[in-house]
Amino acid sequence: NAGVMQNPRHLVRRRGQEARLRCSPMKGHSHVYWYRQLPEEGLKFMVYLQKENIIDESGMPKERFSAEFPKEGPSILRIQQVVRGDSAAYFCASSPPSTVAYEQYFGPGTRLTVT
Amino acid sequence: KQEVTQIPAALSVPEGENLVLNCSFTDSAIYNLQWFRQDPGKGLTSLLLIQSSQREQTSGRLNASLDKSSGRSTLYIAASQPGDSATYLCAARSSGGYNKLIFGAGTRLAVHP
Numbered sequence: 699n700a701g702v703m704q705n706p707r708h709l710v711r712r713r714g715q716e717a718r719l720r721c722s723p724m725k726g727h728s729h730v731y732w733y734r735q736l737p738e739e740g741l742k743f744m745v746y747l748q749k750e751n752i753i754d755e756s757g758m759p760k761e762r763f764s765a766e767f768p769k770e771g772p773s774i775l776r777i778q779q780v781v782r783g784d785s786a787a788y789f790c791a792s793s794p795p796s797t798v799a800y801e802q803y804f805g806p807g808t809r810l811t812v813t
Numbered sequence: 814k815q816e817v818t819q820i821p822a823a824l825s826v827p828e829g830e831n832l833v834l835n836c837s838f839t840d841s842a843i844y845n846l847q848w849f850r851q852d853p854g855k856g857l858t859s860l861l862l863i864q865s866s867q868r869e870q871t872s873g874r875l876n877a878s879l880d881k882s883s884g885r886s887t888l889y890i891a892a893s894q895p896g897d898s899a900t901y902l903c904a905a906r907s908s909g910g911y912n913k914l915i916f917g918a919g920t921r922l923a924v925h926p
Contacts, residue, residue, distance in 0.1 A: 702856075731913070740817075740902060740916035741857075754912055789856060800844070800906060802914060806856040 700725065702792050702805035710811045717777040717784070719808045723792030730773040731802055732765060735787040747773060780812045815840040815907045819917035826893055826924055834888040834920045836903035841881045847914065848877050848888050849902040857902065861888070865908075893924045 703722040711717050723730050728749050733741040746754040747767035758765070762780075767773040777784055787809050791802035816839045826832055838846070845864045849857040861870045861877040863886070869878040876889040886903055900921045904914035 729912075733914075733916075738918075740918040741904075741914070743913040743915070746912045757913070800912070801847070801859065801862055803859070804849075804857040809854075 702727075702790055702803055704788075704790050704805040704808050706808060707806060708809050708811070710813060711780045712813055713781055714779050717780050717810055719775040719777075719788050719790075719810070721773040721775070721790030721792075721805060723773070723790075724803055726794055727792035727803070728795045729793045730767050731791040731793075732773075732775050733789045733791065735789065735807075737786070741789060744775075777810075780810075782812050785810055785812045815843075815905055815915045817903060817905050817915050817917040819901075819903060819920050821920060822918065823921040824923070826922075828893060828895060828924055828926050830893050830924075831889070831891050832893055832922075834890070834901050834903075834922070836886040836888070836917055838884050838886075838905045838915075840905075840907055841884055842908045843881065844906045844908045846877075846879055846886050846906070847904045848875075848886075849904065851900045851902055851919070853899075860901075890922075893922075895924050895926055897924050898922055 705720050730747045732744040735741045743757040745758050745765045762778045764776045787807045789807045790805045793802050818837045820835050847862045848860045851857050863870045863879040874891040879886045900919040902919045904916045
């Protein structure tokens with residue numbers, strides 16, 4: 699059973715470009731979470747999605763950031779018009795549809811560098 | 814609002830030492846607490862998860878405790894090895910928002926031979 703997969707692992711964008719980060723959850727998992735880790739900081743929650751629904755986006759910046767988890771295919775975190783402050787590691791986690799522990803399984807992350 | 818703090822921020826010890834990493838949280842209404850390991854440039858590996866009804870969990874040389882009343886958790890590593898060198902993160906899941914993990918900034922551990 700493959701773990702959570704994220705691609706690309708490294709992404710370089712110039713200021714003003716768009717960044718698209720992909721996350722494929724573990725098989726059988728229908729809940730996806732995105733977190734951001736700025737340099738020398740802990741991970742910060744961004745958004746929680748289920749298939750075709752955004753459940754909690756309380757950690758998402760109000761502008762330029764969006765996320766989706768379509769019925770088919772991976773979850774996408776999209777950052778429009780990137781700025782240097784968006785440089786960070788973005789982690790995706792997934793969990794099964796029903797679990798007492800709500801344990802989340804993390805992917806290897808996408809490291810975004812904005813030049 | 815839940816906040817998680819970890820001390821120390823960095824720790825360097827000789828191989829073989831027993832050590833304790835500390836994690837404190839401000840809201841005692843947690844659902845559970847999870848300890849992770851993060852290697853440089855890598856993702857997170859879950860080490861231990863403690864439910865709010867539990868006092869501790871053990872896995873091999875690792876033991877994690879939870880004291881909700883004082884807002885503290887500790888991760889005890891016995892007989893440390895160079896391979897234990899990594900950043901250790903604790904994350905709390907609040908009862909009012911158990912869909913999200915609130916992370917501390919981590920403790921960077923270096924175990925030297």
